[in-house]
Amino acid sequence: MMKGSELWVMINSNDRITTPQATVVVINFILGTGILTLPRTVAEQVKTPDVWLSVILGGIIAMIAGVIMVKLSQHFPEKTFYQYSQEIVGKWMGKLFSFFIIGYFLVLGGFHARSLAEVTGYLLLEGTPKWAIIMPFMWASLYLIRGGINPIARLFEIILPITVILFLLVAFMSIKIFEVDNLRPVLGSGVTPVLKGIKTTALAFTGPEIMLIILAFMKEPHKAGKAVLVGITIPLFIYVITVVMVIGAFSVDGVVTRTWPTLDLIRSYELTGLIFERFDSLLLVVWIMQMFTSFTVNHYAASLGLSQLFQKNIHPFMYGVLPVIYLISMIPKNINDVFKVGDMVGNAALVLFGFLPLLLLIISKVKGRKYETNL
Amino acid sequence: MKQTSNHVQFLLVLLSVFLLAPLAGCWSSHEIEERSLGVGVALDKGKESMIEKEFDEQGGGYARKNLITSTYQLITPQVASSTTKQGGPQQKSYVNVSETGDSAFQMLRELSLRSDTPLTSPHMKVMVIGEALARSYSLEQLVDQSLRDNDFRPSCLMFISKGRASDTLESKTAGEIPAFRLSTMVENAYRTTRILPPMSLIKLESQIQSRSSFLLQNVVSANGEIKFAGAGIIKGKTNKMIGFLNEEELDGLTWITGKGKGGLVKSFDKNTGQLIVYEIESMKSHIQPHVKGNNISFDVHIESVGRLSESWMTSGGTFNNQFLQNAQKTSEKKVKHLVRNVLEKMQKEYQVDVAGFGNRLRIRHPRVWMRVKENWDQTFSGVPINYDVKLMIKDYGASGSTK
Numbered sequence: 218m219m220k221g222s223e224l225w226v227m228i229n230s231n232d233r234i235t236t237p238q239a240t241v242v243v244i245n246f247i248l249g250t251g252i253l254t255l256p257r258t259v260a261e262q263v264k265t266p267d268v269w270l271s272v273i274l275g276g277i278i279a280m281i282a283g284v285i286m287v288k289l290s291q292h293f294p295e296k297t298f299y300q301y302s303q304e305i306v307g308k309w310m311g312k313l314f315s316f317f318i319i320g321y322f323l324v325l326g327g328f329h330a331r332s333l334a335e336v337t338g339y340l341l342l343e344g345t346p347k348w349a350i351i352m353p354f355m356w357a358s359l360y361l362i363r364g365g366i367n368p369i370a371r372l373f374e375i376i377l378p379i380t381v382i383l384f385l386l387v388a389f390m391s392i393k394i395f396e397v398d399n400l401r402p403v404l405g406s407g408v409t410p411v412l413k414g415i416k417t418t419a420l421a422f423t424g425p426e427i428m429l430i431i432l433a434f435m436k437e438p439h440k441a442g443k444a445v446l447v448g449i450t451i452p453l454f455i456y457v458i459t460v461v462m463v464i465g466a467f468s469v470d471g472v473v474t475r476t477w478p479t480l481d482l483i484r485s486y487e488l489t490g491l492i493f494e495r496f497d498s499l500l501l502v503v504w505i506m507q508m509f510t511s512f513t514v515n516h517y518a519a520s521l522g523l524s525q526l527f528q529k530n531i532h533p534f535m536y537g538v539l540p541v542i543y544l545i546s547m548i549p550k551n552i553n554d555v556f557k558v559g560d561m562v563g564n565a566a567l568v569l570f571g572f573l574p575l576l577l578l579i580i581s582k583v584k585g586r587k588y589e590t591n592l
Numbered sequence: 593m594k595q596t597s598n599h600v601q602f603l604l605v606l607l608s609v610f611l612l613a614p615l616a617g618c619w620s621s622h623e624i625e626e627r628s629l630g631v632g633v634a635l636d637k638g639k640e641s642m643i644e645k646e647f648d649e650q651g652g653g654y655a656r657k658n659l660i661t662s663t664y665q666l667i668t669p670q671v672a673s674s675t676t677k678q679g680g681p682q683q684k685s686y687v688n689v690s691e692t693g694d695s696a697f698q699m700l701r702e703l704s705l706r707s708d709t710p711l712t713s714p715h716m717k718v719m720v721i722g723e724a725l726a727r728s729y730s731l732e733q734l735v736d737q738s739l740r741d742n743d744f745r746p747s748c749l750m751f752i753s754k755g756r757a758s759d760t761l762e763s764k765t766a767g768e769i770p771a772f773r774l775s776t777m778v779e780n781a782y783r784t785t786r787i788l789p790p791m792s793l794i795k796l797e798s799q800i801q802s803r804s805s806f807l808l809q810n811v812v813s814a815n816g817e818i819k820f821a822g823a824g825i826i827k828g829k830t831n832k833m834i835g836f837l838n839e840e841e842l843d844g845l846t847w848i849t850g851k852g853k854g855g856l857v858k859s860f861d862k863n864t865g866q867l868i869v870y871e872i873e874s875m876k877s878h879i880q881p882h883v884k885g886n887n888i889s890f891d892v893h894i895e896s897v898g899r900l901s902e903s904w905m906t907s908g909g910t911f912n913n914q915f916l917q918n919a920q921k922t923s924e925k926k927v928k929h930l931v932r933n934v935l936e937k938m939q940k941e942y943q944v945d946v947a948g949f950g951n952r953l954r955i956r957h958p959r960v961w962m963r964v965k966e967n968w969d970q971t972f973s974g975v976p977i978n979y980d981v982k983l984m985i986k987d988y989g990a991s992g993s994t995k
Contacts, residue, residue, distance in 0.1 A: 265958075339742050344620030394792070398951060405958030471798025485746040485794045495745075 243448030247424030275418025326515030327545030632771025752824030844934030850877025
C-alpha cells in the first residue's frame with residue numbers, strides 16, 4: 218500500500234486536464250438547479266419582460282469574477298486555493314478561508330442533492346423516499362471521483378453534448394406555445410427593473426469558482442482565462458434561451474406562480490406525429506445528469522480541500538464527507554427551506570468568490586511588488 | 593496480501609449480484625392495467641347524480657357542501673380491452689363518473705372508494721366548465737388543484753359550456769371518445785374564424801394572473817352532439833364569467849385580433865341582393881394605440897387576402913376587375929359590420945376588453961399602461977376606436993365568366 222502523502226502528491230502530478238476539459242467542468246458545474254427555477258426567480262425581481270437582459274448582464278458579471286479568480290490562481294502555478302491562500306494571508310487566515318470554501322462546497326452539494334430529490338420525487342419517482350433517491354446518486358459520485366479529476370472531466374465531456382442537444386431540442390419545441398407579445402415591450406420601464414434582477418441572475422452563474430481549484434490541474438494554465446470565459450458563455454446562451462422560451466410561453470405574470478417553470482414549459486406542449494408526444498422525461502434526464510455533474514464537483518472540491526488542509530490521503534475524505542453532505546441535504550424541512558438554502562449559498566458565493574478573490578489578488582500583487590523591490 | 597485482495601474481489605462480485613436484483617423492480621409502481629385513464633373532466637354547479645343520492649341514503653357520504661359536480665371521463669381497462677377485442681360496434685368506449693362535493697381534490701379521491709381502477713390524470717385532454725359554475729366561482733379557484741397537481745398536465749385544453757358541461761362529454765357515436773373529439777376539433781381553426789386559439793390550462797393561468805379579461809371557447813351540446821358556439825367572456829377582475837359572444841361576434845373579434853387562420857365572409861350584393869362568399873386565405877390586423885395626454889384611442893387596420901368561393905350573381909363576370917372590386921367592397925362592408933358589432937358588445941354591453949387592445953397599449957405605451965391597467969376594462973369601454981378593412985380577392989376558383 219502506498220502512503221497517504223505519496224498518493225496525494227501523485228494525484229497532483231499525473232492527474233491533468235486539458236483546457237477544453239476545464240471548460241466543460243465549469244459549464245457542468247454552472248448548470249444545475251438554476252435552470253429549472255431561474256425564469257421565476259428573476260421574473261419576481263424584474264417584473265417586466267426584460268428578464269433576458271438581466272440574464273446577460275448577470276453572465277457578464279460572472280465572467281468578470283471568473284477572470285479575477287483565474288488571475289489569482291495563475292499567480293500560484295500547480296497550487297490550489299487551499300494551498301496558496303495560506304501563502305497570501307498567512308497560515309491561519311488561509312486555513313479559515315479554505316474552511317469557508319469547503320463548507321460552501323458541502324452545503325452546495327447538499328442543496329444539489331436535495332433539489333434533485335424534490336424534483337424527481339414530485340414528477341418522476343412519486344413515493345420513493347428521499348434517501349433512496351439521494352444515496353445511489355452519492356455513491357455513483359463517490360465511484361467517479363475516486364479516479365481523480367481526469368476521469369471526472371472525461372465523463373463530463375460525454376454528458377455535456379447530450380445535455381446541450383437534448384435541452385435545446387425540448388426548449389425549441391415549445392415554440393408552439395411561444396408568443397412574442399409576452400416578451401414585449403423591451404425596456405418599457407427603463408433599465409431599473411433590469412438592474413434589480415442582476416443579483417439573482419449573477420448567482421445563477423455560480424460555478425466558475427471551481428477554477429480556484431482545477432486550474433492547478435490544467436496542462437496549460439495560461440489558457441485558463443479562455444476556459445472560464447467560454448465556460449460561462451455557453452451556460453449564458455442556455456439560460457437566455459430558457460428564460461426567453463419560458464416567459465414567451467407563460468408571460469411574466471404567469472411565470473411567478475410556477476414553482477418549476479422550466480419543467481412546466483415542457484409539460485405544457487404535446488407534439489403529435491413524432492415517436493414521442495411528451496418530452497418531460499427528456500428534460501428530466503438531462504437535468505438529472507447535470508445535477509450529478511454539479512454534485513460531483515462539490516464532492517470532489519470539498520474532499521480535495523480537506524485532504525490538502527490536513528495533508529492526508531484524499532480517499533478517506535471522499536468517504537467522510539458523504540454523510541455530511543447527506544445530513545446537510547436533509548436539514549431543510551420543506552421546499553421553501555430548500556430554496557432558502559439556495560439563496561444562502563448564493564449570498565455566500567457573492568462574498569467568497571465575488572470579493573475575496575479580488576482582495577487576495579490585490580494583496581498578492583502588493584506583496585509581490587514588495588518582494589521585487591526588495592530584490 | 594494476494595489472498596485478501598481475492599476476498600475483497602469475491603465480496604465485490606457478491607455485492608454487485610445483489611445490486612442487480614433491485615434493478616428489475618420499481619419503487620411504488622402501479623400497473624397501467626389497473627388504472628383508469630382520465631381523459632376529460634367537466635365541472636358543473638353541484639347537483640347529485642341518482643347514484644350518489646342512493647349512496648347517501650344508504651349511509652355513504654361525508655361532510656361537504658354540494659357546490660360542484662365533477663364529471664370525469666375515464667377510459668377504464670375493461671372498456672379499453674372490450675373495444676379492441678370486439679371492435680365494439682355498439683359499445684361506448686368511455687365511462688363517465690360524477691362526483692359532487694366542494695373540493696376538487698377530494699372528489700377525485702372519492703373515486704377510489706367507488707372503483708378498483710382509480711383515476712390517473714396525466715392524459716387529461718380537456719376541461720369543460722359549466723356556465724352556472726363559471727358565473728358564480730372564480731376560475732382561479734376552480735383550476736387551482738389541477739395546476740398544483742403533478743399528474744395533471746398544463747397542456748389540458750379549457751372550455752366553457754352554456755348549459756351542463758357534463759353533457760358535452762357524451763357521445764352517441766360508437767367508438768368515439770368525446771374528450772378527444774373536443775380536443776381535436778380545436779384544430780379546425782384553419783376552416784373558420786369561429787374557433788379561438790387553443791387555451792391550455794397554463795395559458796389560462798397566465799391570463800388569470802394578468803388580471804385581464806379573456807375569452808374561452810363555448811361548447812354547446814344537444815342529444816350527444818356538440819358544437820362550438822361562440823365564446824364565454826371571463827372578466828379579469830373577478831375571473832368569473834359574465835356573458836357570451838355569439839358566433840358572429842366571435843367572427844368580428846377574430847378579425848380584430850387577426851389571429852384567424854381561415855374561414856369565410858358571407859355577404860349580399862347591394863344591387864342584386866345575391867350571395868357572395870369571400871374565403872379568407874390570410875388575415876392580418878394591426879392595432880395602433882394613440883395616447884394624447886389622458887386620451888387614449890385606437891386604430892385597427894385589418895388586411896386580408898382571399899378568393900371568391902361562391903357567387904350567386906348572374907350578371908357581372910369574374911374575368912372583369914370591376915366585378916371583383918364590387919365583391920371586395922361588399923365583403924369589406926360585411927367585415928366592418930362584424931367588427932362594429934363586436935366592439936359595441938364589448939364596450940357597451942359587457943364593458944370588457946377581450947380583443948387585446950390593452951395588450952397593444954402595454955407594448956406601445958408601457959408607462960401609460962401602468963397607470964390605466966387597474967381599471968382598464970372600465971377605461972376601455974369609453975375609448976374611441978377607428979377601424980378600416982382592406983380585402984383583396986386574389987382569384988375566383990375554377991369558374992369564371994365574362995358576361
